[in-house]
Amino acid sequence: GLFFGAGIAASYAGPASLLAWILLGAMTVYVAMCFGELVAMFPKAGGVYEYAKQSYGRFPSFMTGWVSWITGNLAGAVLLIAALDYVVYVFPDIFPEEHAATIKLVLGIAIILILNLITILGVEASGALLGVFSSGAILIVLALIFRGMLEVQVSNFTPFFPYSPVFIFVAFFFIVETFFGWDGAGY
Numbered sequence: 001g002l003f004f005g006a007g008i009a010a011s012y013a014g015p016a017s018l019l020a021w022i023l024l025g026a027m028t029v030y031v032a033m034c035f036g037e038l039v040a041m042f043p044k045a046g047g048v049y050e051y052a053k054q055s056y057g058r059f060p061s062f063m064t065g066w067v068s069w070i071t072g073n074l075a076g077a078v079l080l081i082a083a084l085d086y087v088v089y090v091f092p093d094i095f096p097e098e099h100a101a102t103i104k105l106v107l108g109i110a111i112i113l114i115l116n117l118i119t120i121l122g123v124e125a126s127g128a129l130l131g132v133f134s135s136g137a138i139l140i141v142l143a144l145i146f147r148g149m150l151e152v153q154v155s156n157f158t159p160f161f162p163y164s165p166v167f168i169f170v171a172f173f174f175i176v177e178t179f180f181g182w183d184g185a186g187y
Helices: 002-041 048-056 058-090 097-121 123-149 167-179 182-186
Strands: none
Touching: 002 058, 002 123, 002 167, 048 058, 058 097, 097 123
């Protein structure tokens, strides 16, 4: 989401997609503060399931927990497919077109099985892998920022609104995945 969504959002909203980043960042901070209050009020594992249970009862919390789990897994699957599509596109010699679908399927299943195996190994193994993935993502983002700072051309920001300002909200859709994950600490 972080790497693919930014480019797609910019293709819809142009430089104004920066406003989507700022607005989503502000909303995320606000929601994070709400979650912080909820964690302090209900210091139990369970995240959104526990908060919904305290507010609305068992059945709504059951549905909230399942919807949260399903959407998280669907988003992960969509991002995995997008990443595999990109890998196949970038390395056409390694992944010939006639075998691309099979290779993506096998790679996708292998990645999901490996991640589930690590989950089965326990919290320590999952936490270590999360640390590796998070560190890698942060290093890549910092490398892009520092390299990109040397290439900024103010002329690229004019016009700031090449399309209707409504497309800022379309850009939200493509970058919102970047702001997910922090809420998982409540689980």
